[in-house]
Amino acid sequence: MLTNNNEYLNFVNGKWQPSRSGSTIEVFNPANRDEVVGRVQASNLEDLEEAVAIAKETLQIWKNISSVDRGNFLHKTADILEERADEIAEIATKEMGKIFRDTKGEVLRGVAILRYYAQEGMRQMGEVLPSSHKSNLLITKRVPVGVVGIISPWNFPIAIPIWKMAPALIYGNTIVFKPASETGITAAKIIQAFHDAGFPAGVVNLVNGRGSVIGQGLSDHPDVQAISFTGSNSVGNQVAASALKHGAKFQLEMGGKNPVIIMDDADLEHAAELTVQGAMKQTGQRCTATSRAYIHESIYDEFKKIVLQKASLLKVGNGFDQNVDFGPLASKQQMNTVVGYIEKGLEEGATLLCGGESLKGDLEKGYFVPPTIFENVTQDMTIAKEEIFGPVLALMKINSIEEAIEMANDTKYGLSASIFTNDITRAFTFINDIETGLVQINGETGGAEPQAPFGGMKDSSSQSREQGQAAKEFYTTMKTITITPVPSNG
Numbered sequence: 001m002l003t004n005n006n007e008y009l010n011f012v013n014g015k016w017q018p019s020r021s022g023s024t025i026e027v028f029n030p031a032n033r034d035e036v037v038g039r040v041q042a043s044n045l046e047d048l049e050e051a052v053a054i055a056k057e058t059l060q061i062w063k064n065i066s067s068v069d070r071g072n073f074l075h076k077t078a079d080i081l082e083e084r085a086d087e088i089a090e091i092a093t094k095e096m097g098k099i100f101r102d103t104k105g106e107v108l109r110g111v112a113i114l115r116y117y118a119q120e121g122m123r124q125m126g127e128v129l130p131s132s133h134k135s136n137l138l139i140t141k142r143v144p145v146g147v148v149g150i151i152s153p154w155n156f157p158i159a160i161p162i163w164k165m166a167p168a169l170i171y172g173n174t175i176v177f178k179p180a181s182e183t184g185i186t187a188a189k190i191i192q193a194f195h196d197a198g199f200p201a202g203v204v205n206l207v208n209g210r211g212s213v214i215g216q217g218l219s220d221h222p223d224v225q226a227i228s229f230t231g232s233n234s235v236g237n238q239v240a241a242s243a244l245k246h247g248a249k250f251q252l253e254m255g256g257k258n259p260v261i262i263m264d265d266a267d268l269e270h271a272a273e274l275t276v277q278g279a280m281k282q283t284g285q286r287c288t289a290t291s292r293a294y295i296h297e298s299i300y301d302e303f304k305k306i307v308l309q310k311a312s313l314l315k316v317g318n319g320f321d322q323n324v325d326f327g328p329l330a331s332k333q334q335m336n337t338v339v340g341y342i343e344k345g346l347e348e349g350a351t352l353l354c355g356g357e358s359l360k361g362d363l364e365k366g367y368f369v370p371p372t373i374f375e376n377v378t379q380d381m382t383i384a385k386e387e388i389f390g391p392v393l394a395l396m397k398i399n400s401i402e403e404a405i406e407m408a409n410d411t412k413y414g415l416s417a418s419i420f421t422n423d424i425t426r427a428f429t430f431i432n433d434i435e436t437g438l439v440q441i442n443g444e445t446g447g448a449e450p451q452a453p454f455g456g457m458k459d460s461s462s463q464s465r466e467q468g469q470a471a472k473e474f475y476t477t478m479k480t481i482t483i484t485p486v487p488s489n490g
Ligand code: NAP
Pocket: 151, 152, 153, 154, 155, 156, 178, 179, 180, 181, 182, 209, 210, 211, 212, 213, 214, 215, 216, 217, 219, 230, 231, 232, 233, 235, 236, 238, 239, 253, 254, 255, 256, 286, 287, 387, 389, 415, 460
């Protein structure tokens, strides 16, 4: 049983069990602060120790199962997850507020990721290289790294853990997973699907708990050979420092301050639609969300008018309501941060065009902030520099592609960027000069496909890439094997 009286347990060595600490963390519904969705374990280091030890022990079994068979476990998990899509999406919407349509889409994305990596068990795991010794066979063979620690955020509580777990498992690693505290129940539901798919006990382990205890403990643990982290820059840097100390591999996906450029030749309707979607979808709580719009001065007024009109049509509310476009911010802390940035924007002299105020009436019970758009924003303002992670967009004027790219690149982040133009030369200039890992031409800054590498430049990532074939780099290590035929005496 994964739950005992609405208390969700840890999953270690194939069994659901409570933490030795005897304490739990309450998970609230951000659309209604009075509703406790459930409780997850506030685990201690002994719980973590047990999980890492069993993952280490089980590695010997799991890595010796053929990758084709390992793929079958992933296929089975995908089928189970697909059957339970509504149930898992429901809990995720309750835990972090994202609208049900989006959480369901996320489960189905998880299913697609699992199927992609399940097939990976039948693909190439090495290469044949020419040898300078004509009779030798010189080959490489990909092998698992070992015990992998997974630390994930609350904003994609389904897709992010799965895009880390699926490649880790197919390449023969075992896992200890520490989800964000806000979404520990969704994590338990996902792990239940892995369990029901028949994974051997000890391959997949879930330890809920505070980041400062379990996340830190996982990063510090000498038996964890690789750690995959998605979250904030401050925590990511700590994880990296801990991993380095004991020689573990690490990969970090962190923040963004994603720009769009709208040139004077762009289709303004299309550009405005995707700018608004990019900024406001999922309440702006996507690392790839659009945050800064650099608009050619000759079309600025017209573009602004369309953007404001589109933003005014967005309906904010409970994620279970059919006609709602986006839900609340995920937590009180998240709302306070976003409201703090809005106040800072006003203080520093930006002009508020819409939004900004907290929502009244039925929505007062949740952490709702409406679509908020500023203009007269300068590059040195806080709202132009720091990641807000909320439904807030800054409009700025530019008068050339060169100026736009220079301003877009004037940030420590480098995750995603987009340009709206019908001019192929401008598009190529953008592709060449923009400093981001994800580059969009006439598309939204958000959005990624599971078969394509995902990740950022500069402070947005550790320069590693997740998903697609790129994941193989992180979740495997390599043996270079030389086979020398012994000369026959005959
Ligand atoms: P966070 O505070 O950094 O938390 C991320 C994860 O790290 C959570 O599981 C958290 O646990 C854990 N953690 C906290 N302190 C830790 C420590 N000392 N050592 C190890 N782990 C620790 O980030 P968040 O607030 O959950 O998520 C929002 C951030 O994630 C944003 O900055 C966003 O840009 C970024 N993000 C990036 C991507 C990307 O792919 N680039 C995707 C999504 C989100 P607790 O929940 O228990 O604190």
